[in-house]
Amino acid sequence: MITLTGVRKSYTDEVSIGPVDLTIPEGGITALVGPNGAGKSTLLTMIGRLLGMDEGTIEIAGYDVASTHSKDLAKIVSILRQENHFVTRLTVRQLVGFGRFPYSKGRLNRHDEEIISRSIDFLGLEELENRYLDELSGGQRQRAYVAMVLAQDTDYVLLDEPLNNLDMQHSVQMMQHLQRAARELGRTVVIVIHDINFAGHYGDRICAVKHGKVVEFGTPEEIMTDTVLTEVFETPVEVIDGPRGKLAVYY
Template sequence: MIETRDLLKRHGGTTVLEQLSLTVPEKALTAIIGPNGAGKSTLLSLVSRLMPMSAGQVLVGGCDVATTPSDALARRMAILRQDNQSALRLTVRDLVGFGRFPHSKGRLHAEDLRHVDEALAYLQLEGLAERFLDELSGGQRQRAYIAMVLCQGTPCILLDEPLNNLDMAHAVNMMGLLRRAVTERGKTVVMVLHDINFASCYADHIIALKNGRLAIAGTPAEVVQDEVLSGLYGIPVSVHEVQGRRLCHYFG
């Protein structure tokens, strides 16, 4: 569904992403991993056209992102940025309602309100719906932003570090919920993750970046390997199979 061809991004004279040709499978959960500064957020920003590319091409559902009208793109994909900086004097319900903008153009109809209520319920935010964002904890606020993204009802969802600020229970819950969005609703979910064990247990496909290039892409069984992860992060990593799942151990 998403394909990049020879994608290149320069900031001034510095190349931060190059020769990036990859395919993100449709109706699957793809995790993007790699060290800090590898280019993960840059990749999501280029795919969603939040940032212009220096060269190359991005195709989403066969359409060239560079020439797709903004409203068509907004109905096709939604993105959660790594650093959300919306006005905090906004209620959770209003924030989630903003997610309907590509459909409602500002005036929420009954159908939009139904989507808002559904997203609030999906993220277990009903009790916080009337609270202002600056009255929430970091994890609660993160869930509100994710509700806003899901409320857009797009077939493709890009999430940059969605587990930030979530405790282990909410992180597991969030991964389960995104997994169901793929399996039950046929969504294409692409998420940047630092926790390799979550990528290993929940993703169908993993893309690893290093120094602005593709390091490896494949199934969790192909990517979650001692040598691959040790090479990617530059520290010793050992992978163990526990109850059929590949988990990595990387400290001590």
């Protein structure tokens, strides 16, 4: 379980996050949605301790994020930000191997190699594992980064816009991989996502953020309504019943 209590972050008098009180249960996919600049990525990076908070507490599985030692926290929660730029030339397998650093400190053993292979296979990258990242398509490279996060073998996985720069086909494949990770591997996955329909179809819970505050939290059935989405995104939204669930239509 992830618990945020009285969390605040201020940038200027006009731009701030919080106060945020939020409990994200274990398991499944929780999607953070909302307008641009709402504070979704800021919340995610504070949960992952890549950004400090001014007030409040964040706990993951009972561990205080602010005070837990980095080497211990890295075995509880993993996070992937939008900006994935490695200067050195790496193969897919070398990249995924970075996920084992909290355990191996760079000296991989047989157990590490097994987890690396399993993560590569899970994301369908076995035929690409010896290819360099700059030789891959954007979708393949994104899968490699997610494989690296899964190789960290944490119960909690935080992903900031994992569908960034992916086309429709690769976005669907990525969400299917994440859904499998939650269901088959027992991971608690929290993602920042812009496409509300992907959030509604693949998410188990949706957290709507607006003006730095959590304004709605619930199941897709509870959030995917005309009233809620129109209020959150400040534009007319109609939710229709499609053959495989609810779909939001913007005007």
